[in-house]
Amino acid sequence: MRTIGIFTAGILAGGLIIAAIAFNNGPVFSESGTSRAAGVFGIATGPEDRVADGASAAAAASASARPTDWEYRWLPPKLPEEIDFAGEKTPLDRWEVRERLDRELLVNSYLHGSTLYILKLANRIFPVLEERLKANGIPEDFKYLCVAESALQNLRSPAGALGYWQFLNTTGKEYGLEITNQVDERYHLEKATDAACRYLKSAYNRFGSWTAAAASYNCGLGGYSRFSSHQGSRDYYDLLLPEETNRYIFRILALKYILENPQRSGFITTEEDVYQPIPTRKVEVTSSIESLVDFARSQGTTYKILKTLNPWLRAHSLTVRPGHSYTILIPQ
Numbered sequence: 001m002r003t004i005g006i007f008t009a010g011i012l013a014g015g016l017i018i019a020a021i022a023f024n025n026g027p028v029f030s031e032s033g034t035s036r037a038a039g040v041f042g043i044a045t046g047p048e049d050r051v052a053d054g055a056s057a058a059a060a061a062s063a064s065a066r067p068t069d070w071e072y073r074w075l076p077p078k079l080p081e082e083i084d085f086a087g088e089k090t091p092l093d094r095w096e097v098r099e100r101l102d103r104e105l106l107v108n109s110y111l112h113g114s115t116l117y118i119l120k121l122a123n124r125i126f127p128v129l130e131e132r133l134k135a136n137g138i139p140e141d142f143k144y145l146c147v148a149e150s151a152l153q154n155l156r157s158p159a160g161a162l163g164y165w166q167f168l169n170t171t172g173k174e175y176g177l178e179i180t181n182q183v184d185e186r187y188h189l190e191k192a193t194d195a196a197c198r199y200l201k202s203a204y205n206r207f208g209s210w211t212a213a214a215a216s217y218n219c220g221l222g223g224y225s226r227f228s229s230h231q232g233s234r235d236y237y238d239l240l241l242p243e244e245t246n247r248y249i250f251r252i253l254a255l256k257y258i259l260e261n262p263q264r265s266g267f268i269t270t271e272e273d274v275y276q277p278i279p280t281r282k283v284e285v286t287s288s289i290e291s292l293v294d295f296a297r298s299q300g301t302t303y304k305i306l307k308t309l310n311p312w313l314r315a316h317s318l319t320v321r322p323g324h325s326y327t328i329l330i331p332q
Contacts, residue, residue, distance in 0.1 A: 077106060085252065088209060088211050090253060097237055116269065120269065121153070126143055133193065136193075136198075138200055147252075149164070165193065172192075187312040200213050203216045206225070215236045215249055223245075280309060281330050282328070284326075288320045292313065
């Protein structure tokens with residue numbers, strides 16, 4: 001289970017216009033001292049503009065303003081007064097903790113395209129994650145761990161970790177996932193979430209902390225145990241860990257802060273923007289399917305849509321063992 005980095009993309013247009021996000025840090029001033037209001041996405045416009053509270057500001061560009069008159073400013077997001085993970089308070093009274101959170105909040109706040117795409121996907125995927133986490137007795141904040149792992153996409157890491165929860169082959173099998181040349185449940189959102197919950201429960205039982213359990217998801221149960229034993233503490237915030245794990249919880253906290261209230265950070269989406277759940281019906285399959293192409297046609301859909309809705313199907317056929325069955329999603 002390895003973290004997949006969420007990559008940023010700069011948008012350049014003729015070398016003149018750069019898109020940026022604005023935070024509620026007050027007006028932006030030109031070198032001459034003239035106040036210029038920052039728009040919703042951080043584009044400073046004419047002096048006639050007025051700034052409303054926070055990211056809900058609506059900038060009205062001056063009709064006479066020339067592109068060369070526009071100025072751009074990137075301001076660091078303000079740290080929250082307090083924040084917690086799974087009900088466990090983050091010790092922001094410690095300077096090194098504040099600075100580590102500040103770094104991740106700064107980095108993740110400026111991943112504009114990636115964050116907006118996550119927000120679109122979250123409307124479809126978060127309800128599934130929340131339902132499975134609750135059913136397994138795992139705090140809801142762990143949905144942000146899923147975001148940190150995969151950006152809510154079925155990704156493959158260079159190390160071979162797969163799916164929303166980024167399971168390696170051996171770890172996935174250890175926690176109950178079927179992984180064959182025909183079926184790979186690491187790509188199955190519900191079943192992979194259940195497997196992640198089984199891991200997190202075992203980690204919590206070992207370390208007595210949800211924060212430590214989350215950190216161990218990055219460096220492994222054995223890895224976290226070795227570091228905590230050597231340093232005489234199980235407290236994540238007291239441990240010196242590998243750099244990726246050092247940043248891991250703070251990345252999750254930054255994602256939680258941004259995604260819980262995206263408008264606060266200037267990310268604006270409407271109901272029309274976000275992706276809606278796909279209406280489907282379930283078909284229980286109790287016998288082998290020789291051709292998934294033919295099966296899809298018999299169900300009134302295409303092979304492409306069948307594989308899109310059921311990415312855990314990894315081959316052109318499906319062998320069903322005696323006494324076993326699979327549930328396949330078909331569009332309504």
